[in-house]
Amino acid sequence: MAYQARFPALFAVLGIKTDGTALTALDFLPLGTPVLEPQDAVSRQVCTQLQAYLADPLFRFDLPLALHGTAFQSKVWQALRQIPSGSTQSYGELAKLLHSAPRAVGQACGANPIPVIIPCHRVLARDGLGGFMNSTGGDSLAIKRWLLQHER
DSSP states (O other), X not given: OOOSEEEEOSSOEEEEXXXXXXXXXXEEEOTTOOOBOOXXXXXXXXXXXXXXXXXXXXXXXXXXXXXXXXXXXXHHHHHHTTSOTTOOEEHHHHHHXXXXXXXXXXXXXXXXXXXXXXXXXXXXXXXXXXXXXXXXXXXXXXXXXXXXXXXX
């Protein structure tokens, strides 16, 4: 996978993909993955804003995004962007807002190509943490916990 930058964070190395005009994906790579300085203006902007978010969890991202998903996924991703830092919603609450089902919302969250910036980590199960990045354990949940703790 070709990245335009690999940004080091405390919980992972963030693989940043752009199309030259917008951010297209953000991947969580293992700690220790070699850092890659930004290769274009968009990846430079992403790294600058990620650094600002890590310094201040109330920072609001303002990046050009190129999202490719279904109409429903796009609707969920837009709703996720409305959840303020330090707040959470349940899959059920979000589903009710979108006139959908919690499982469908969870699947759209799992398909989110730009986590952190589109904050799917702020969506929780009714009775616990829920999943993250289509996983219910391991490194994924450790990253979700870190992000939520950072924003508290």
